[in-house]
Structures are given as C-alpha cells and as structure tokens.
Amino acid sequence: MKALVLAGGSGTRLRPLTHTSAKQLVPVANKPILFYVLEGIADAGVTDVGVIVGETADEIREAVGDGSRFGISVTYLPQHQPLGLAHAVRIARDWLGEDDFVMYLGDNFLLGGINEQLEEFRTRRPAAQIMLTQVPDPSAFGVVTLDEAGRVTGLEEKPEFPKSDLALVGVYFFTAAVHDAVDAIKPSARGELEITDAIQWLLDQGLGIASSTVNGYWKDTGNATDMLEANRSVLDGLTPYCKGSVDDKSELVGRVVVEDGAVITRSRIMGPAVIGRSTRVEDSYIGPFTSVAEDCVVVDSEIEYSIVLAGAAIDGVRRIEASMIGRQAQVTPAPRTPQAHRLILGDHSKVQIRS
The missing domain is CATH 2.160.10.10 (Hexapeptide repeat proteins)
Structure with missing residues (x-):
C-alpha cells in the first residue's frame, strides 16, 4: 500500500498569502495543513509516500524533507502543470506500479484520520473507494449520486446543476485498475483530467466503487474562511x-x-x-x-x-x-490625519473598510 499526496497547485483562493508560499504549508494551529495529512497517513501505517509537487516544489521539499520526521519515506514527483487529479495519477504511474494506494489532497483537513477507511478498503478491495460529505454548495465540488441502497450511481465534477448534495472528500483509495481508467478518459471542458471521470469510467465498466460518509470534521482549506474554521476546530481540542x-x-x-x-x-x-x-x-x-x-x-x-x-x-x-x-x-494604525485610507495590497486582495 502506498500513498500519493498532491501538493502542487497555485492556491489562487488563498491569495495574496499563496503568492509567496505553498497553500499546503499555510498553518492551522501553527502546523502546516500538509503535516496533518502526512501524520494521518503515517498513523494509518502507510510509509511509502509519493508527493506531487509543482511550482512550490522547493518550499515543499524544504518543509517535508525525506519524511523521516513523520515516520515515512517520501519520493517527490514533479507535475509541471496542474492538469487535474487524474493527471497526477498518470504522472505517478511508474512509481505506483501495481500497488494499491490512497490519494490524499494536501490541502484537505480531516480530523480523525483515515485508519477506519483504509481498513475497510483493504478488506473489500473495490476498484475505488471514495469518501463523501454533505455540503451546502455542491457545485464547487465533485458530486456523487447514490441509489436507495447507497450504491454509487454517478459522479460529476463541479456541475452547474448538482444532482445531490454529496461532495467528494479529497481522500481516495484505488487499486491498480484506476490506471486503465486514467488512460481511457479525455480532458474535461476545463482542460483537466478529472478523477471523477476516471471513477465514472470504472463504474461504467462494472467495477466496484465503494463509498462512505464522513462523520467527523472535514474541510477543503482552499479559502480564508475555511482556514479559520479549521483553525478553530483544532484549537478546540487543545491541551x-x-x-x-x-x-x-x-x-x-x-x-x-x-x-x-x-x-x-x-x-x-x-x-x-x-x-x-x-x-x-x-x-x-x-x-x-x-x-x-x-x-x-x-x-x-x-x-x-x-x-x-x-x-x-x-x-x-x-x-x-x-x-x-x-x-x-x-x-499598524493609520495616521489620524488626513481622514483617508492608505493601502498597499497584493494581487487579488479583499479588504473590508468601515465607511
């Protein structure tokens, strides 16, 4: 069993913080999000970890090193353009070989770890196992539909008109069957190889797709509001x-x-x-x-x-x-006179000023 951690991407929703820093290294309770991911993987007993890196590769390498501080061994896999989650799987193909693996998005925050889900996957070994959670705005996520028996019937990536409120959590379990799926799909309208399309291909081939609902705390920490909420959740359990x-x-x-x-x-x-x-x-x-x-x-x-x-x-x-x-x-405080706001803001900043 291996783990594939995605730590590329440009973090546009967290700008201007991510103009100069990797989004996966923005801290929650003074610890980078990525460290929680790696600790969760290590706690589940998976020690062979591939990390997909992009334009912030040097910063990720400096922070994580060889992985020994987490009890894992890290191999870095460059992705020169962020062309989708399934593209990351394609890049990692040679490193993954025929092994089962868990793919974990490096900016996802999941309290409680993945031990239970990993054990379930090892026991049942479906072609893919996904984790779901109910969200108020499913159009911002990969969306999954289930039948009355709870079986997966379809997946869509960021649909304009979602068919359910069940979103994909950024943790996936795969057998080597996913590589055939990745090879079979075409880029989406966004120009990316979507992991939802790959899982849908597996479903269309009659292969097993298992799912479970996340009962604990999960956040896709892609924006400041979610970062603050994740920070609150961790601090709430502080010793x-x-x-x-x-x-x-x-x-x-x-x-x-x-x-x-x-x-x-x-x-x-x-x-x-x-x-x-x-x-x-x-x-x-x-x-x-x-x-x-x-x-x-x-x-x-x-x-x-x-x-x-x-x-x-x-x-x-x-x-x-x-x-x-x-x-x-x-x-620092603004000068009392003149009565004006003086601002130096980074690109894509958002400022709220009392009029």
Whole structure:
C-alpha cells in the first residue's frame, strides 16, 4: 500500500498569502495543513509516500524533507502543470506500479484520520473507494449520486446543476485498475483530467466503487474562511501548557499553549489559543480561536479568531478579528490625519473598510 499526496497547485483562493508560499504549508494551529495529512497517513501505517509537487516544489521539499520526521519515506514527483487529479495519477504511474494506494489532497483537513477507511478498503478491495460529505454548495465540488441502497450511481465534477448534495472528500483509495481508467478518459471542458471521470469510467465498466460518509470534521482549506474554521476546530481540542515566560500582570484563561521562548507581558490570553515560540505579546488581548506563529510581535493590540503567520508584527491596533496575517506582515494604525485610507495590497486582495 502506498500513498500519493498532491501538493502542487497555485492556491489562487488563498491569495495574496499563496503568492509567496505553498497553500499546503499555510498553518492551522501553527502546523502546516500538509503535516496533518502526512501524520494521518503515517498513523494509518502507510510509509511509502509519493508527493506531487509543482511550482512550490522547493518550499515543499524544504518543509517535508525525506519524511523521516513523520515516520515515512517520501519520493517527490514533479507535475509541471496542474492538469487535474487524474493527471497526477498518470504522472505517478511508474512509481505506483501495481500497488494499491490512497490519494490524499494536501490541502484537505480531516480530523480523525483515515485508519477506519483504509481498513475497510483493504478488506473489500473495490476498484475505488471514495469518501463523501454533505455540503451546502455542491457545485464547487465533485458530486456523487447514490441509489436507495447507497450504491454509487454517478459522479460529476463541479456541475452547474448538482444532482445531490454529496461532495467528494479529497481522500481516495484505488487499486491498480484506476490506471486503465486514467488512460481511457479525455480532458474535461476545463482542460483537466478529472478523477471523477476516471471513477465514472470504472463504474461504467462494472467495477466496484465503494463509498462512505464522513462523520467527523472535514474541510477543503482552499479559502480564508475555511482556514479559520479549521483553525478553530483544532484549537478546540487543545491541551494547554506553558513553556514560555508569563509575568504576574498577565492572565492565561482556558486552554492556552505558550511555546518555548515566548514572552507574555501585561496581557490577557483567552483560550483556546496558541502563542508560538519566541513570540512577544505585550499590553495586548488575544482572544479565543487565535493562533500566533513563531517570532511574532503583538503590542498594545486586540485580536481574536485569527491566524497570524511567522514574523508578523501587530502594534497599536484595535480590533482585529476573523483575519489572516501573512508572514513578516506589519499591521499598524493609520495616521489620524488626513481622514483617508492608505493601502498597499497584493494581487487579488479583499479588504473590508468601515465607511
């Protein structure tokens, strides 16, 4: 059994953060999404992992290395253009050989791991096994229809008029039969080789397609709203500890993690929250469901339900919420005069300003 992890793609929905960083390395509770994926694979007992990489390959390689820190062995497989999930399977064909494999999208967040689903696949060994969840807007996903007995009857990729509200979760289990399917399909109207088309081909050939519904927490962390929600979910299960310095004029309330070298002075931290190593928090309030990464500075400010990435500085700002602050970003008050907004924004940014 092998694992194929997709860590290419340009992360357009998370811009401007992903102009300079791989979307799979944006952190949830101060740990990159991709690390949760690799840990889940290792916990399921799969140690031979191929990682599909694209234009952010160097950053992915630097972060993951040879995989030994996760208890796995990693082989990097370059995909020069993001031409679809089935295209990634085609690229990995020689490496996969005739082995069964799990394909896991590197920006998908699935609490609870894949142990149960993997065991089910190993026991039944259908040509493909998919995971489903109900979503409010299925047109943004691959959509699956089932008959009254719960058997898969059809799949469509991002249909304009979905036939069900069951979306594909970004974790798939395959036997080597999928390679014939990938070879048989043609690019979609989007110019991509769709994995939904490959699974539909298997279905049309009368091969077994198993499905299960995700009962735990799952997010496709493709945008800021979903990242913040995933961050909230992880922090909600936080085990508190303090390895940094907290002065007697500060207060930690609830589930708060303070990492090595962090310094909290005259501040109030309301959990669940995590303060990264060597971060300084001074004369500030950090509210629930906030993760502040390493080497940050928060002074005379208030922030909650937010993600602050490494090296960011927030000084003299009231109040920040439901926000993502990028690496080395600086957030400061605007001058009181003149009464105007002064902005320096990256491409595709979205800003909400009180009029």
